Amino acid sequence: MSNTPLLEVRGLNAWYGESHVLHGVDLDIQEGETVTLLGRNGAGKTTTLRAIMGILRRREGVLRLRGQDLLGLPLHRVAQTGLGYVPEERGIFASLSVAENLMLPPKVAENGMSVEEIYQLFPNLHERRTSQGTKLSGGEQQMLAIARILRTGATVLLLDEPTEGLAPVIVQRIGDVLVALKKRGMTILLVEQNFRFARKVADRFYLMEDGRMVNSFPGHQLDANMDQLHEVLGV
Numbered sequence: 162m163s164n165t166p167l168l169e170v171r172g173l174n175a176w177y178g179e180s181h182v183l184h185g186v187d188l189d190i191q192e193g194e195t196v197t198l199l200g201r202n203g204a205g206k207t208t209t210l211r212a213i214m215g216i217l218r219r220r221e222g223v224l225r226l227r228g229q230d231l232l233g234l235p236l237h238r239v240a241q242t243g244l245g246y247v248p249e250e251r252g253i254f255a256s257l258s259v260a261e262n263l264m265l266p267p268k269v270a271e272n273g274m275s276v277e278e279i280y281q282l283f284p285n286l287h288e289r290r291t292s293q294g295t296k297l298s299g300g301e302q303q304m305l306a307i308a309r310i311l312r313t314g315a316t317v318l319l320l321d322e323p324t325e326g327l328a329p330v331i332v333q334r335i336g337d338v339l340v341a342l343k344k345r346g347m348t349i350l351l352v353e354q355n356f357r358f359a360r361k362v363a364d365r366f367y368l369m370e371d372g373r374m375v376n377s378f379p380g381h382q383l384d385a386n387m388d389q390l391h392e393v394l395g396v
């Protein structure tokens with residue numbers, strides 16, 4: 162593995178209006194890694210994903226993907242670099258079927274996964290292909306949201322709490338999907354409260370508090386960091 166990170170975040174500051182939310186965030190992800198961002202509510206995890214993607218525009222610092230500066234790029238150009246963001250609220254079209262959602266924006270790219278590949282990876286979406294978004298379970302909606310981003314050709318996935326509110330059996334299936342994506346070479350930055358789930362997929366963890374990174378450690382050191390996690394996460 163090369164030492165140059167695929168995604169490089171250095172001293173990232175971000176603001177909502179006048180409210181300064183990220184204070185010098187540093188984060189590196191190597192190609193093919195799955196990295197999990199932990200932190201209690203309001204720590205700045207979602208803001209970090211939004212600032213990387215460029216949805217939140219008021220930012221300063223260094224932000225590079227494959228050495229390319231992202232800060233100056235408009236959102237559609239950021240998406241062309243291979244970054245794909247799945248927000249916590251999922252953003253699927255509720256009135257459209259699964260199949261229709263897979264044919265619609267965000268932009269379906271030539272190098273994006275084909276619908277056939279999507280159905281192989283998510284057999285339940287194939288079963289539900291004619292069902293409307295409103296008829297899908299939370300887990301199916303989450304899988305559809307991830308599938309739509311894969312259609313854009315994204316190879317670096319920013320996933321915001323994909324297991325939020327889902328039953329354990331569905332959480333397990335989302336975990337299986339992430340492992341399958343990792344095997345295909347995808348790079349994943351995952352925001353997750355459920356670190357029992359995250360430990361199965363994460364190569365590394367970052368811990369955030371008050372808009373700053375306060376720790377970072379490899380997945381196998383999760384137990385060794387449990388005291389700090391309990392303290393910072395309040396669990």
Ligand code: ATP
Nearest residue numbers: 177178180182200201202203204205206207208209
């Ligand atoms: P959660 O799990 O609750 O989403 P988080 O770690 O993702 O937590 P953020 O959503 O990034 O935290 O929020 C970081 C800080 O930014 C919080 O203080 C929050 O109140 C503030 N914030 C979030 N969204 C906005 C917004 N649209 N406008 C102003 N402040 C915001």
